[in-house]
Amino acid sequence: MQxxxxxxxxxxxxxxxxxxxxxxxxxxxAVKYVRLGSKVVRIVVRSQEFxxxxxxxxxxxxxxxxxxxxxxxxxxxEENPQSYIDEMAKGNVPLQMRMRLDKLMSKxxxxxxxxxxxxxxxxxxxxxxxxxxxxxxxxxxKENTYYYGVKDLSPEEFIKEGHIFVQFFNKVARxxxxxxxxxxxxxMDNHGVLFCARGQRGKSTLTxxxxxxxxxxxxxxxxxxxxxxxxxxxxxxxSIITLSPRMYNELYDDLKGKFxxxxxxxxxxxxxxxxxxxxFKDKYPIELCIFPEIVSDKEPSIVPCSAEDKGRAMVQFIxxxxxxxxxxxxxxxxxxxxxxxxxxxxYKFNLCNDIEKNTAFLREFLQNWQPDNSKAVKPxxxxxxxxxxxxxxxxTKTFTIYSMNKFATNLLxxxxxxxxxxxxxxxxxxxxxxxxxxxxxxxxxxxxVQKYGFVKLNKDKKPLDINWNFAEENNYKISVWEYAxxxxxxxxxxx
Numbered sequence: 001m002q003x004x005x006x007x008x009x010x011x012x013x014x015x016x017x018x019x020x021x022x023x024x025x026x027x028x029x030a031v032k033y034v035r036l037g038s039k040v041v042r043i044v045v046r047s048q049e050f051x052x053x054x055x056x057x058x059x060x061x062x063x064x065x066x067x068x069x070x071x072x073x074x075x076x077x078e079e080n081p082q083s084y085i086d087e088m089a090k091g092n093v094p095l096q097m098r099m100r101l102d103k104l105m106s107k108x109x110x111x112x113x114x115x116x117x118x119x120x121x122x123x124x125x126x127x128x129x130x131x132x133x134x135x136x137x138x139x140x141x142k143e144n145t146y147y148y149g150v151k152d153l154s155p156e157e158f159i160k161e162g163h164i165f166v167q168f169f170n171k172v173a174r175x176x177x178x179x180x181x182x183x184x185x186x187x188m189d190n191h192g193v194l195f196c197a198r199g200q201r202g203k204s205t206l207t208x209x210x211x212x213x214x215x216x217x218x219x220x221x222x223x224x225x226x227x228x229x230x231x232x233x234x235x236x237x238x239s240i241i242t243l244s245p246r247m248y249n250e251l252y253d254d255l256k257g258k259f260x261x262x263x264x265x266x267x268x269x270x271x272x273x274x275x276x277x278x279x280f281k282d283k284y285p286i287e288l289c290i291f292p293e294i295v296s297d298k299e300p301s302i303v304p305c306s307a308e309d310k311g312r313a314m315v316q317f318i319x320x321x322x323x324x325x326x327x328x329x330x331x332x333x334x335x336x337x338x339x340x341x342x343x344x345x346x347y348k349f350n351l352c353n354d355i356e357k358n359t360a361f362l363r364e365f366l367q368n369w370q371p372d373n374s375k376a377v378k379p380x381x382x383x384x385x386x387x388x389x390x391x392x393x394x395x396t397k398t399f400t401i402y403s404m405n406k407f408a409t410n411l412l413x414x415x416x417x418x419x420x421x422x423x424x425x426x427x428x429x430x431x432x433x434x435x436x437x438x439x440x441x442x443x444x445x446x447x448x449v450q451k452y453g454f455v456k457l458n459k460d461k462k463p464l465d466i467n468w469n470f471a472e473e474n475n476y477k478i479s480v481w482e483y484a485x486x487x488x489x490x491x492x493x494x495x
Contacts, residue, residue, distance in 0.1 A: 001102050001110050003095055005117045005126065014088050014115055014127055015140050018147060021084060022046060026076035026149075033066035034058055034165075036173045036180070037224035037235040037283075042069035043165075047077035049153045056155075056260050057164045059239035059274045071144045071172045073165065078149035082131040085113050122486055123329055135161075139171075146171070155261035159270055162324070163222055163238055170325040178226035179337055182321040185218035185234045185284065186210040188366045192218070192234060192286045194225075194341065196317035198387060202292045202351045202358075208241050209359045212254050217279045225286070225340055232286040232340055239277070242268045250355075288369070289313065289341055292349040300354075300361040304375045305346035311383030311394075313346055314338065319385075319392045319401055328401055328483045335399040345375045382453050386413065389470065393454055402452070405479040406470040408445060408492070412454065418461035421446050427466055435476035441492050445478045448491045 005011045026046035032054065034041045045051055054062060078084075089095050099110045111132040114125035120141065127138040134151025146168045150158065158164070170180040184195040184207040197203045207220040221242065224235040240260060243251065248269045256275030263270065291305060291313035305313065318337050322328045351358050383394045391404040391412055404412060414424055421442075428438050449455050480491045 001098060001112060002114045002116050002125070003098060005115055008119075011115070011117055011126060012142075015138065017088055018084065018127065018136075018138055019140075021087065022074065022076055022147065022149065025078065025080075031064075033063050033069060034169070034237075035061045035063065035066075035235075036169055036237060037178055037226045037233075039071075039172050039175075039178075040066045040069045041169065041172050042066070042072045044072060044074045045076075046074060047153075049077050050075045053153065053155065053158060053164060056258075056272050057238055057240050059272060060277055060280055061237055061239075071146065073146045073148060073168050075148045075150075075165075077153055078134070078136055078151055081129055081134055081136050081149065081151060082109075082111065084129045084136060085110060085131060088113075088115075088129075123488075124326060155270075156263065159261055159263045163240070166222055167325055169237065170327070173224050174327075174333065176336075177228070178224060179321075179333060179340075180222060180237070180325060181225050181317070181337060182222055182324050183317055184220045185223055185286065186215040187218075187281075187284065187287070188215055188363065190216070190285060191288075191366055191369065192216070192281075192284045193362075193366070194234070194286045194289045194317075194344075195292055196289050196313040196341070196346075197292050198316045198320040201316070201387075202294045204242065205247055205355055206292055206349075206351065206358055206362070208243065208247075208255075209251065209355050210362060211273070211276055211279060212251065212256075213359050213363070215279070215363070216281050216284065217276060218281055218284050225337070226283075227340055232344070233283045234286055235282055235284070236280050239272055239274055241271050241273055243271060245269060286341075286344070287371070288345045288347065290347050290349045291316075292351055295350045295352065297350055297352050300352045300358045301350045302347050302361070302365050303350075305348050305377065307377050307380050309348050310346040310377055311379040312385040313348075314341065314379055315383045315385035315392050315394050316387065317341070318394060319403075322401070329485055329488065331399040331485050334394065334401060338394070338396065338399065342379065343376055345372065346377070347375075384454065389467075393452075395452065401483045402454070402491075403481045403483070405474045405477065406467070407474040407476070408478045408480055410465075410467045410470050411442065411445060411478065412449065414464060414466065415446075415449060415455050417465075419464050423464055424466070427464060431471070431476065438476050438478075441478045444492045444494075445480065448480050 028048050030045040032043045102110045112130045115127040117126040120126045129136050136149035138147040173180040184203050185192050186207055187193050195203045204220045211217040218234045218236045222237055226233050257271035257273045260270040260272050327333045381396050385392050389406045389409055391409040393402040428442055478492050482489045482491050
């Protein structure tokens with residue numbers, strides 16, 4: 001349930017209530033500091049259970065002392081998150097009425113309450129209490145202090161939320177010339193490579209094996225990018241890597257790492273890599289970008305990216321970053337990350353099934369690489385990527401992100417393959433009984449595709465290929481989401 005805060009005084013009252021309860025129920029205290037590029041976060045630990053989690057994940061960047069700090073994060077273990085909802089509702093008649101209505105409609109008490117402040121964000125709550133899942137978060141802008149309370153701190157459950165504090169760290173690291181990003185960086189002889197790809201594209205395996213084989217290392221998942229003039233630098237944050245069980249077993253004999261936990265789904269293992277800290281690099285220069293893709297070739301190869309492939313790589317890198325750190329509606333962040341890498345040389349790395357061959361090939365490539373500005377191609381104005389049957393698009397005029405569901409992506413691919421909208425619509429009409437609005441939605445979809453210039457038609461027309469499994473999976477709904485700075489809109493359903 002969402003509740004809109006009416007004034008600064010009301011917000012201050014709720015924050016005061018939260019801080020009072022934290023101090024009352026969480027009494028033990030330790031203070032640590034985390035380095036995030038040129039920023040420092042002070043972490044006030046009010047429950048000792050947090051310390052081992054922090055030390056295992058942030059071994060390299062965690063310290064006991066700092067000359068200064070830029071923001072504070074207060075963390076504690078909270079046994080009774082529901083009590084915060086009950087406490088904040090006291091004396092607030094409008095909120096109590098909303099909660100009664102919520103109870104009537106859901107037949108349960110309110111267990112998830114977001115306090116929204118339009119002056120802070122139209123999307124993200126200033127205070128969020130999710131009693132069912134056992135999480136409390138808040139931000140006090142006046143004191144530049146974040147709050148994070150968790151009920152279950154068992155490592156397997158905690159890692160399900162991802163790398164520790166990543167969304168808080170993103171808010172602190174986000175400046176005019178720096179940002180936390182979802183990517184990977186290794187290199188040789190001070191020549192850093194930024195791997196631009198979303199998950200399950202071979203990025204982490206290549207990065208981790210490169211580290212094991214002696215490459216200089218920054219991260220396999222999250223890191224800080226920071227510009228100085230026309231230079232781009234990277235900084236590490238975490239001392240953990242995540243590997244699939246298969247890759248963990250394959251690398252087991254070589255990996256100097258300590259098993260931390262699985263991620264509760266048991267499809268990823270979390271490993272502390274303190275044993276490789278001598279290879280970690282701070283303020284490591286990024287010289288080029290690589291777009292890895294797994295192919296069926298017997299041998300690996302690296303070739304300069306076309307404008308289309310450079311766009312795909314940039315979409316994967318930017319969209320996966322902003323979606324994971326909850327910045328997908330921030331066009332300023334999309335623009336900033338785009339500008340950080342747009343002039344870099346981009347190469348496509350075709351990965352074969354032999355991971356040792358891939359790593360050896362990367363070593364040889366970097367040993368022989370020389371800067372060549374002619375290979376820094378300009379990406380298209382509309383950058384499109386289709387991965388795992390989902391289309392994501394960035395318009396570089398507005399820096400707005402657009403995403404499609406699988407059914408819409410399939411229809412887009414048909415249009416791109418030169419199939420006429422009349423031919424597609426004739427096929428869709430066969431399913432009007434199951435989905436009466438399907439043809440009208442398709443007409444709207446075509447208008448959206450044409451208006452925003454998403455399609456480049458293939459001159460060689462291919463046969464119609466509508467995936468009805470995707471249609472059924474998406475309940476015959478065609479969706480195109482526009483992530484604008486003030487709202488998220490399904491453009492197909494927009495009247």
